[in-house]
Amino acid sequence: xxxxxxxxxxxxxxxxxxxxxxxxxxxxxxxxxxxxxxxxxxxxxxxxxxxxxxxxxxxxxxxxxxxxxxxxxxxxxxxxxxxxxxxxxxxxxxxxxxxxxxxxxxxxxxxxxxxxxxxxxxxxxxxxxxxxxxxxxxxxxxxxxxxxxxxxxxxxxxxxxxxxxxxxxxxxxxxxxxxxxxxxxxxxxxxxxxxxxxxxxxxxxxxxxxxxxxxxxxxxxxxxxxxxxxxxxxxxxxxxxxxxxxxxxxxxxxxxxxxxxxxxxxxxxxxxxxxxxxxxxxxxxxxxxxxxxxxxxxxxxxxxxxxxxxxxxxxxxxxxxxxxxxxxxxxxxxxxxxxx
Amino acid sequence: xxxxxxxxxxxxxxxxxxxxxxxxxxxxxxxxxxxxxxxxxxxxxxxxxxxxxxxxxxxxxxxxxxxxxxxxxxxxxxxxxxxxxxxxxxxxxxxxxxxxxxxxxxxxxxxxxxxxxxxxxxxxxxxxxxxxxxxxxxxxxxxxxxxxxxxxxxxxxxxxxxxxxxxxxxxxxxxxxxxxxxxxxxxxxxxxxxxxxxxxxxxxxxxxxxxxxxxxxxxxxxxxxxxxxxxxxxxxxxxxxxxxxxxxxxxxxxxxxxxxxxxxxxxxxxxxxxxxxxxxxxxxxxxxxxxxxxxxxxxxxxxxxxxxxxxxxxxxxxxxxxxxxxxxxxxxxxxxxxxx
DNA sequence: CACAGCATAGCAACCGGTTACGCATGCCCG
DNA sequence: CGGGCATGCGTAACCGGTTGCTATGCTGTG
Numbered sequence: 089x090x091x092x093x094x095x096x097x098x099x100x101x102x103x104x105x106x107x108x109x110x111x112x113x114x115x116x117x118x119x120x121x122x123x124x125x126x127x128x129x130x131x132x133x134x135x136x137x138x139x140x141x142x143x144x145x146x147x148x149x150x151x152x153x154x155x156x157x158x159x160x161x162x163x164x165x166x167x168x169x170x171x172x173x174x175x176x177x178x179x180x181x182x183x184x185x186x187x188x189x190x191x192x193x194x195x196x197x198x199x200x201x202x203x204x205x206x207x208x209x210x211x212x213x214x215x216x217x218x219x220x221x222x223x224x225x226x227x228x229x230x231x232x233x234x235x236x237x238x239x240x241x242x243x244x245x246x247x248x249x250x251x252x253x254x255x256x257x258x259x260x261x262x263x264x265x266x267x268x269x270x271x272x273x274x275x276x277x278x279x280x281x282x283x284x285x286x287x288x289x290x291x292x293x294x295x296x297x298x299x300x301x302x303x304x305x306x307x308x309x310x311x312x313x314x315x316x317x318x319x320x321x322x323x324x325x326x327x328x329x330x331x332x333x334x335x336x337x338x339x340x341x342x343x344x345x346x347x348x349x350x351x352x353x354x355x356x357x358x359x360x361x362x363x364x365x366x367x368x369x370x371x372x373x374x375x376x377x378x379x380x381x382x383x384x385x386x387x388x389x390x391x392x393x394x395x396x397x398x399x400x401x402x403x404x405x406x407x408x409x410x411x412x413x414x415x416x417x418x419x420x421x422x423x424x425x426x427x428x
Numbered sequence: 429x430x431x432x433x434x435x436x437x438x439x440x441x442x443x444x445x446x447x448x449x450x451x452x453x454x455x456x457x458x459x460x461x462x463x464x465x466x467x468x469x470x471x472x473x474x475x476x477x478x479x480x481x482x483x484x485x486x487x488x489x490x491x492x493x494x495x496x497x498x499x500x501x502x503x504x505x506x507x508x509x510x511x512x513x514x515x516x517x518x519x520x521x522x523x524x525x526x527x528x529x530x531x532x533x534x535x536x537x538x539x540x541x542x543x544x545x546x547x548x549x550x551x552x553x554x555x556x557x558x559x560x561x562x563x564x565x566x567x568x569x570x571x572x573x574x575x576x577x578x579x580x581x582x583x584x585x586x587x588x589x590x591x592x593x594x595x596x597x598x599x600x601x602x603x604x605x606x607x608x609x610x611x612x613x614x615x616x617x618x619x620x621x622x623x624x625x626x627x628x629x630x631x632x633x634x635x636x637x638x639x640x641x642x643x644x645x646x647x648x649x650x651x652x653x654x655x656x657x658x659x660x661x662x663x664x665x666x667x668x669x670x671x672x673x674x675x676x677x678x679x680x681x682x683x684x685x686x687x688x689x690x691x692x693x694x695x696x697x698x699x700x701x702x703x704x705x706x707x708x709x710x711x712x713x714x715x716x717x718x719x720x721x722x723x724x725x726x727x728x729x730x731x732x733x734x735x736x737x738x739x740x741x742x743x744x745x746x747x748x749x750x751x752x753x754x755x756x757x758x759x760x761x762x763x764x765x766x767x768x
Numbered sequence: 769c770a771c772a773g774c775a776t777a778g779c780a781a782c783c784g785g786t787t788a789c790g791c792a793t794g795c796c797c798g
Numbered sequence: 799c800g801g802g803c804a805t806g807c808g809t810a811a812c813c814g815g816t817t818g819c820t821a822t823g824c825t826g827t828g
Contacts, residue, residue: 101784112808117786125806147552148491149784152813157488159531159552167517168709177507180534189552191499191531194520212487212499212529316713343713350715369508373656373683375690375715441814452778457816465776489814492783 100141109137120145159189160396161209162217163202167194169314170340170368171385172219175241178389179217186397188214199223203231210235215396217241217389221286237399239392243286251395253388253409257287257365260381260413261294264335264363267379267415269302272424273333273361276305277326279312279319279345281337288337291365295335312341319344323352332360332424339364339371339380346374346420357422367416376419383413440481449477460485499529500736501549502557503542507534509654510680510708511725512559515581518729519557526737528554539563543571550575555736557581557729561626577739579732583626591735593728593749597627597705600721600753601634604675604703607719607755609642612764613673613701616645617666619652619659619685621677628677631705635675652681659684663692672700672764679704679711679720686714686760697762707756716759723753 102120106113111130118126119134137143151157162179164172180190193209195202199222210216216238220228225245232238232247239251268276278295281288295307308329312322319341326334326345336342342364349356356362356376364371367382391409398405442460446453451470458466459474477483491497502519504512520530533549535542539562550556556578560568565585572578572587579591608616618635621628635647648669652662659681666674666685676682682704689696696702696716704711707722731749738745 099784102786103784113785114787114809115807118807121786127806130807144547144551146492146784148488148497149813150786152486152488152492152815153784153786155813167513167520173507173513176532177534180507180532181536184534189531189533189549191529192516192520193529194517194524196521207484209529211484316709320713343710346715347713347717369656370683370710373660373687374713375686377687443814453815454779454817455777458777461816463817467776470777486814489783490816492785493814493816495783 099146100143102143102145104141105134105137105143108141109134156400157212157214158187159191159213160215160217160393161191161193161213162219163193163195163206163209164219165195165197165202165222167192170370171338171366171383174368174385175217175219175389175392178386178391179393180389182390182393183397186393188393188397195220197222199227203227206231206235210238215239215400217392217396222282222284237396239395239399239405241388241392251392251399251405251408253391253395254411255287255383255388256410256412257290258294258297260365260383260415261291261335262298263413263415264365264379264381265295265298265307266300267417268333268335268361268363268421269298269300269305271333271361271421273331274302274304274306274424275308275329275331275333277308277310277329277331277334279310279322279326279334279336279341281312281314281341283311285314291337312337314338314340316340316344316347319346320348323348326360327352327354333421334360334362336362336364339366339368339378342378342380342420343370343374346376346378350375356420358425361421361424363421365413367413371416372418374420379418379421380416381413382416384411387411439486440483442483442485444481445474445477445483448481449474497552497554498527499531499553500555500557500733501531501533501553502559503533503535503546503549504559505535505537505542505562507532510710511678511706511723514708514725515557515559515729515732518726518731519733520729522730522733523736526733528733528737535560537562539567543567546571546575550578555579555740557732557736562622562624577736579735579739579745581728581732591732591739591745591748593731593735594751595627595723595728596750596752597630598634598637600705600723600755601631601675602638603753603755604705604719604721605635605638605647606640607757608673608675608701608703608761609638609640609645611673611701611761613671614642614644614646614764615648615669615671615673617648617650617669617671617674619650619662619666619674619676619681621652621654621681623651625654631677652677654678654680656680656684656687659686660688663688666700667692667694673761674700674702676702676704679706679708679718682718682720682760683710683714686716686718690715696760698765701761701764703761705753707753711756712758714760719758719761720756721753722756724751727751 102113102116106116116134119131193205195205202220216235219241232250241253244254310325312318342362364378364380367380371378371380395405442453442456446456456474459471533545535545556575559581572590581593584594650665652658682702704718704720707720711718711720735745
C-alpha cells in the first residue's frame with residue numbers, strides 16, 4: 089500500500105506553475121524569490137498561475153538546493169523540566185522572528201543517548217543548541233567541534249568557535265546564603281542536587297566560599313536530587329539536621345520540600361526558611377511564595393539564538409554570557425527565631 | 429562572505445564513499461540502507477570506506493528522494509503553558525521511539541498567526557499535530573483538510589480523516605461540582621476562563637447540567653482568564669461573592685488564587701474550598717495541595733503520535749479519544765463550615 | 769554442453785527546487 | 799545605421815541521495 093507522504097499524489101510543483109504561466113521553471117523560481125530582472129507582466133502571470141494552482145514550494149527541495157534548512161535543533165535532557173522548557177521557548181520565539189523553526193530532541197536524561205541525538209539533530213538542521221548539564225566534560229569537548237555551528241547552554245567549555253551561555257551558580261548560591269545569614273541563620277542545610285551534575289558542583293563551590301564570612305556559620309549537606317519527589321522525601325532529613333534554613337538545589341526540590349513541610353504542619357519561614365533556585369514561573373505562587381535566585385532561562389534561549397544567527401550569517405558572535413542570578417526575596421525566608 | 433551552512437565545505441557525500449570503495453553510488457546507497465542483494469565482501473568494503481571517511485548521509489537529500497522527512501510538527505498556542513508542554517513531551521517521546529523528530533511552532537496566542545504557522549509547519553514535515561483551542565471553528569474546519577495527515581488535540585471537529593483527541597471538560601467540571609456538593613457546598617463560584625476558548629464553553633456546559641441536582645445550589649460566575657495573574661487578581665471578587673467554594677478554570681488560575689488567599693490570610697479550605705483543572709505536575713505541590721480534575725495531557729500527546737503513525741503508515745487510525753478527566757481530591761477542598 | 773534462471777552491481781532517471789551562463793532582444797549613442 | 803551594452807528569459811547543471819531497469823557473470827539443470 090502506498091504510504092501517505094509529503095509527496096502527496098497530485099502535489100503541484102514548480103513545473104506545473106511554469107507550464108500554466110508559459111514560462112520556464114527558472115523564471116517561476118525567480119518570481120517566487122522576488123529576484124530582480126523579471127518583467128513585471130510575467131511576474132504577474134506567474135503569481136496568478138501560482139495562486140490558481142495553490143502552489144507552495146517544496147521546502148525540502150529548496151533546502152537541498154540552497155544548502156540551508158532554516159531550522160535549528162535543540163537537545164535538552166528533560167522536556168519535563170521547566171528550565172529547559174523556558175530555554176526552548178526563548179529560542180523558539182527568537183528564531184521564529186528570523187524565519188527559523190526549531191526541532192526538539194529530548195534525551196530523557198540519558199547521557200549516552202544525548203551524544204547520538206546531538207549528532208543526528210545537528211545533521212538535520214543548520215545549527216544546534218546543546219543543553220547537556222550531565223554530559224561528561226571530556227566527551228563534550230570531543231563532540232562540540234563536529235556540531236558547529238552550535239552554542240552551549242548552562243555550562244562552561246572552551247572550544248573555540250562555540251559560544252557559551254553559562255550561569256554563575258556559585259554567585260547565585262552566595263547571594264542566597266548571604267541573605268540567610270543577614271536574617272541571622274547560622275546552621276544552614278544544603279539540599280543537594282544530582283552528584284554528577286555540573287550545576288551541583290558549581291553550587292557547592294558557592295557554598296564553600298561565602299561572600300561575607302560569618303562567625304559560627306556552618307553548612308550541612310543533605311543528598312537529594314533535582315525533582316519534586318526528591319525534595320519531598322528529604323523533609324525528614326532536613327528537619328533532623330537542626331538547620332534553621334534549607335537552601336535547595338532548585339525550585340522543584342524546594343517546592344517538594346515545602347509540600348512535605350506543610351503536610352507536617354511545620355511553619356515556613358517561622359521554624360524553617362526555605363530557598364529555591366532558578367525562579368521558575370511557579371516559584372512566585374507557592375505558599376509561602378518562594379525566595380530564590382532568578383535565572384533568566386528564557387533570555388538565555390533568546391541569546392542562544394542571537395549567537396547562532398550570527399554564526400549562520402558568517403558574522404562574529406557576540407561575547408559569551410555568564411549570567412549572575414539575582415536574588416528574589418519572597419515569603420519563604422524570614423529572620424531566625426530567637427528560641428532556635 | 430560565504431554563509432556557514434549544512435553544506436559545509438568538505439562535506440563527504442555518497443560519491444566520495446563510492447569512489448573510495450570502488451563501487452557505484454547506488455551500491456553505497458543499498459549498503460547504507462541494508463538492502464538485500466549486495467555481496468557481503470563489497471558490503472564490508474563500503475562500510476569500511478564510509479567509516480574511514482566518517483560519512484553520514486545527507487538527511488535533506490534523502491528526504492527529497494524518498495518523499496518523507498521523518499519529522500512531524502506540532503503547533504501550540506503558548507509554549508509557556510504547562511498543558512501544551514506536556515503534550516509536546518508526550519508527542520516527542522512517542523515519536524522518537526519510531527524514529528521521528530518533532531518540530532515545534534508557538535503561535536504566541538495569536539490565532540491569525542496560527543493558521544499561517546500550521547500551513548507552513550505542515551509543509552516542512554510529514555504530518556501535523558494541531559493544538560488550537562482558540563481558533564475560530566469555521567476557520568478550523570476549512571483549514572484541516574489541507575493539513576492532512578494531521579490530528580487535532582483538545583477540541584472537537586468532524587473533518588473525516590482527521591483523528592481527534594478531545595477532553596470531556598463538561599464531565600470533569602461535573603465531577604468537581606459533585607465533589608463540592610457532597611462536601612455541603614451550595615454557593616459555588618466559577619472563576620471563568622477566556623471567553624473565546626473552546627475549553628471555557630465546555631466547562632460552562634458542565635456547570636449548567638449538574639450530575640445530581642441539589643436543592644438550593646447556585647453558581648456565580650466570575651470573569652477571569654487562564655493564567656496565574658488572572659487568578660490572583662480575581663481573589664477579591666471571589667471573596668465578595670459569598671461563595672464557599674471556587675471552581676477555577678484551570679490549575680494556573682487556582683494557584684494564582686491560592687497565592688492571593690494566602691497573602692490575605694484566608695484559610696483554605698476552612699473558609700473557602702478551591703479547585704483547579706488539568707492536574708499539572710505542580711498541582712500536587714501547592715499548599716494546600718490542589719484538588720483538581722486530571723487531564724492526561726502527556727498521554728494525549730502519545731496518542732496523537734499513535735494516530736499520526738497509523739496515518740503515515742497507511743493504516744486506519746484507532747478510534748478517536750474523548751478523555752474523561754478524573755477527579756483528584758487533595759487538600760484544597762473540605763467540608764463547608766457550619767457557620768458559613 | 770547449452771541454455772534458463774538468478775544474483776549482483778551499474779546506469780541513468782528522478783525527487784523539486786536554484787542558479788551560472790549564454791543567447792536574444794531592444795535601446796542608446798556615436 | 800551599426801556596434802555595444804543592459805535587460806530578461808531559457809537551458810542545463812547541480813544539490814545528494816534513491817530506485818527501476820538492465821547488463822553481466824555465475825550456477826544449475828536438461
